[in-house]
Amino acid sequence: MSNTPAHALLGIHTSALAGMVSAPKHFERWAALAAEEDYPDADLSEERFRACLISGDEALTALWRRHLTAWDFAEDPQWALGAPARTDERRTAVYERLHFGTDLRKAIDDAVPVAKVPGPTVITRDFTPWYTPERTTARSFYWTSYERKLRAKGWSDAAVASLGEASRAVVERLTDPEQPAARQAKGLVVGYVQSGKTANFTGVAAKAIDAGYRLVIVLGGTLNLLRAQTQRRLDMELIGQENILRGADETDVDSLVGVDYVGDDEDWPAFVHHGGRPSTLGAFDIERLTTRDNDYKSLAQGIRALEFEKREPTRPLYDQANIHHAAARVLVVKKNKSVLTKLVKDLKQIHGLLGELPALIIDDESDQASVNTLDPKKWERGSTERTTINGLISQLLKLLPRAQYVGYTATPFANVFVDPGDDDDIFPSDFLISLPRPTGYMGVQDFHDLNSPIPVAERTYANSQEKTHVRSIYESTGDRLQEAMDAFVLSGALKLYRAEHGVPDGPFRHHTMLAHESVRMDDHADLALRINSMWHQAGYSSVAGHERLAALWKSDFAPVSEVRAADLPAPTSYEELRPYVHAARQRINSGGQPVIVVNGDTDRYFAQLELDFDRTPHVWKILVGGTKLSRGFTVEGLTITYYRRTTQQADTLMQMGRWFGFRPGYRDLVRLYIGREEAFGRKRSADLYEAYEAICRDEETFREQLAQYAAVVDGKPQITPAQVPPLVAQHLPWLRPSARNKMFNAELVEVRSPGRPIEPAAYPLQSTALKRNTERWRPLLNALSATPTTFSNPPDASSTRTRTFEALTGVVSHRDLVSVLSQLEWERPRHFDPHLTYLRQLDGTLAKVDDWLLISPRIAANERVEASILGSVPLSLVRRSRQQPSKTSFGRIASLGHRVAAQRLIDKAGRPLAIRPKHGAGVGPTTGVALLYPVVEGDAHSSVQSVIRNGAADPSKIVMAFTLIPPASAISANRRLVHFRAKDSRHRDVATIPVNLGL
Structure with a gap:
């Protein structure tokens, strides 16, 4: 009995837990049933289970981690008796349902601690619940595939569960796609700058499609490059190979004509596999109306096909008999006048069906271009003038009476000041959801010592974020540009060293530095020329160059990494690092051009830059740019930032924070060279570092107050989205939350x-x-x-x-x-x-x-x-x-x-x-x-x-x-x-x- 094989015990536990999808149950009874046929004498005692956990049985621990995390994160299930999610109280409720003893509970807690991460903060109007656990369990084909993909990418069970919780919070506030009455819901999801908002809206799209939404329009950026990045992400993690191939044979070159990714994208093998065409697996296919290389061209044929996919032609498309058998259509389109005008024009040609079509519009960076910036005082009574993109989005909503609108942004101030009385606009009248700060994310807080009780003189690399990552540029210190470039070379060498000493090289595929001093294109050219000249005069292969790098490694990178990355491999001396310096220099100087200027605003301009981080194997370059780098364009591998330009708008300044994001394997190497007041010879209003600290405080105040008001009082929401603008704070009087033309409707009471x-x-x-x-x-x-x-x-x-x-x-x-x-x-x-x-x-x-x-x-x-x-x-x-x-x-x-x-x-x-x-x-x-x-x-x-x-x-x-x-x-x-x-x-x-x- 005590010799039950480990694989047998794992199988029994797997079978027992498979019967507990909706709720934890008496484990011993369910395990006995699972073991009855093949292992009737199996040792199912708590002592054996506990011994496996203590001995580090990884497979069994992973199995329980997945199920426990799901129960820990479940949103107010009846079986939890009110115990809040992600708390010790919830875990205790789980143990009570499983009938586990004290010793086993302790062993499980040690092996699988409760993930006490914050959940999303939700400000909402009352809504009719429809997205029940039973409904989500019954129809979860694309969400389940997306979950598997995230785990394959290395996401933890807690991270996947957190994303599932946040995406569910969005979907359940959309209108039930099966309900007879057409109703539009509008919401806003607020994340952090470069914090994974795309992952959330991919999850929302997956769950919404599973639930019955059959047209998904993603407004993805203002350039082809940005649109293509979003398209590729959805294709890779949601839509999957079988939907992309549409029956084409990968071994037949002729059948692959016009199919993107196959043969020219090294990540194609990592695209989601469904195991067959979804429609042959009891689910439904997704038809792409845009591809990686082609923005929107034609809608009519793809949408009209839905008429022929009705199983019950006499019933509307949204009827349960039809909706779950029809294919979904997905478009990723630019926020571009000509593209959106064509989409609107094509929709106008389709009659009847649009009134039956549950649609979802996802607006990425929804405070950019989407917001109407015309002064309402100039409106004629009863007549609303709109900026171009805002007007086209408004027309889309009119043409699709069952369309739901969800905006995504990290800087929500412009969105919450939209006129709530303008029913055709994008004010988030139904919900506003603030996403939690993801694990591993580097944001503003990671570069400032907010409210630190430690005296400045006593701050060290171990106790100070500023001392670790920030290198201030004062007039008295000079411009420090050479030092920043040296730091770029050194950090690249350290990445190569780590990749060769046991750290996976995936995070080090790209290595970049961003230099930003001005919005003027002439200034960019001058700065690029200067950096180019400095690069060729830096002497990285000379004695003087190595002495300079060795000094910086000894005074900066070595002591920082010693306390901030003690678990990562590190050279014992600069001489040990020196060969990797040579390799880093070669990568940066590939093509004889270490610097790329990024300041264009056309698709043709970006196409010739070869800055597609998805399709280019390695980008190791110094980027010089302005506002074109500030929105939507993710600078992969960004490690060194040299930043000396200010602005008077908080949302613009936050979007310029390209140094925010995920830095796996090289968080300790990140450096921010940032202008301080003496460097500009101006008043204190020009202190960039102080400005970011003020924004950080504003942002945290905003999120804290959202969390405060999100608590339901007497069964009712404390505030609705229309009452959110008061939570927008401002610590520096010269730094407005948003552009003045986006704040016409701000009224403080x-x-x-x-x-x-x-x-x-x-x-x-x-x-x-x-x-x-x-x-x-x-x-x-x-x-x-x-x-x-x-x-x-x-x-x-x-x-x-x-x-x-x-x-x-x-x-x-x-x-x-x-x-x-x-x-x-x-x-x-x-x-x-x-x-x-x-x-x-x-x-x-x-x-x-x-x-x-x-x-x-x-x-x-x-x-x-x-x-x-x-x-x-x-x-x-x-x-x-x-x-x-x-x-x-x-x-x-x-x-x-x-x-x-x-x-x-x-x-x-x-x-x-x-x-x-x-x-x-x-x-x-x-x-x-x-x-x-x-x-x-x-x-x-x-x-x-x-x-x-x-x-x-x-x-x-x-x-x-x-x-x-x-x-x-x-x-x-x-x-x-x-x-x-x-x-x-x-x-x-x-x-x-x-x-x-x-x-």
Whole structure:
């Protein structure tokens, strides 16, 4: 009994688990049934099972990993009794169903830990459930093939299950393709830049086709190269060899005429095999209406054929009797006027059938070209003007009444600001899904030390992402371009070394460097010429060249790899690496041209570049480019980035982050040479690294708040997609979330800021308005004590000493403060209203705030200029300048040290602090803090002196600026923070609130 062979035990377990597709069941009983015929005396004890796991039985462990992962990820199954997915509670529920004992549970947990990865975040409208487990199990031909392909590519069971969960979340919110009533659902899926969004929409397409969708249109990029990349991916991982060949014999050259991939794509053997034509295996075929080499040409014949594929001609195509026997049609088309116009024209020729055809439109990079950028103010009443691609997508949706639209993007800001009242547009009215950050992905967070408690001086390669991967370009360091190029050669040599010492060379097929300094094509040519000259003068085969590389290896790559890639093979000396340096140099210089300029915008241009990473065996080059490299074009093998160009749009800047993505086997080699403020000789707004850090914070805030609101309250969604725009944040005032012409419909209604600073910026320009505002502050200024209070900030990452400053303080009631704020005038009307709406509710309506501690900081004595304002005690006047180019808004009002001190008061509310304003009150849990600054515009010291007469400041030349930090308790029980909507054209008479998202 104890000698039951391992293969027999594996077979018994396999058979037993095959009977548990829908739910885990009493394992011992099912195993006994499986063993009854062939192995009636098999040892099915928990002790034997446990011993196999402990001994490392890989086959048995893999079998259980697959099933346990499926149960761990299952979406709210009845058998789980409410235990959340991917938690210890869910795993316990599984064990209870299997009737496993304590020791076996521990062994399984050690062998197959719970994959506690986050699931997708879903913001949704109510929908009618139709995509049931029973339905998905019954029809899963193409999804099952796709799963197998992903596992063959090395995806873990957890990664496959995560993708399955995320793609199911999309499909179940589409309309049931079998339902009689035609209904369109529109959604948006938000991923990370270069994080595998294609994998998700391939999974969505697979599940949607299995469920009954018979026309899938993928809008894939604006160039043939990008479209072909998407087509190839779908052909390889979803459609498969049999559908591509359509019965052609691979051994018969004549029958392969016109068939792509066969004979000219080295990955053809890796394309999905279904084991025969799907239609002969009880499933249905997929007919491609576009191919790798040919964009859309003709639709009519392919679609009209569906009429002849009906088994019941008298019933509509979507009827269950017909839909699951008809072939699916797939098109991958460019977002191109002529292509989409032809598609629309052909659809118009087809009558009747389109009303029966369940269709799915997948829009990759849906914030590019797809969004209408015409100002709605210019629309004639009842008439909507559209940009070309947006108009054509709108026509597609009209022609296909059963079409579902799903947009994909990593930068969703433009999409969520689409007019929700425009039923023909692409606003994601039904759902918005934020995909989890994939395992192994390198994103913004991997290049910044966000909120790191470690002092800067103590950061090392082991504890600092910035120190590991970022090489700042300051004016004082020179341009570091030679160093970046040396790093490219060294990292290539290390890849070749690893490939020869046991690391699969698949990840090292391509090796690239990206240099980006300007959007101007002339600048690209100059930079390419310069890099070419540097390359030929670098002396990579000379003594001096090797000495330079050896120094960089010793000071940078060797110590980084030692702590970040200790499990990967590494040379013990530069001499051991030297032969691979020679090989890397040869690959980069192949054809005598190490540099390729990538800045064209035509298909012909890209065709002559030979930059098809799918069809070219090895691309080892330095790419010089601009915006054409920013969207959709994946730079494979990107290891070294040299980046010195900025922009004022967050989504554009994020899309330029080509260094984001998956770097298997060489994550430790990735380097980002990035411009810092001194390198540009400009204001801080030009600091690229700071800009990316701000975007990172904005992105994480957006995702965190999506997750917060995704939780269902009382069985209902907290917010719908129409209410998502308030979650779009902005940390840097000069960096907008999206282009101005994509934000016409942004309307901010309320911003709640419990425990967080409120700092408006658009103060009036006219002296009369300034004077009125200053006079309104008079009662609060009179509350300030003449005796200063000392504030101190403890040492932090930037300083080892305690910093102090003095300020005049006072306490005023919440009612008095709101009274003043409600009367203030702004350069942009209603600029402060979203915050004022929140503050007015802190009278007990939303939460209770009793009073506010006023703090008017005093400037350092050697720079201090004081003056009385409308009879107040003397206050320190400060200089601030309004921002370019609009000159309507100031930059940051509060000094960093002052804001830190104020924030500490709020964060430590109720704790004893050495602050005793004249009223004797401390800072309690219902007290807010207000920093007050009498601001004089200008940079020069004389500008401050000029506004003072006889010790008093001219109120018409003073901007009474402020920063408010409400107490952390100033929030409702539901924790909602914002109210912000896209302007709805169905209510055109409602006044638009001009919005500055940099509030």
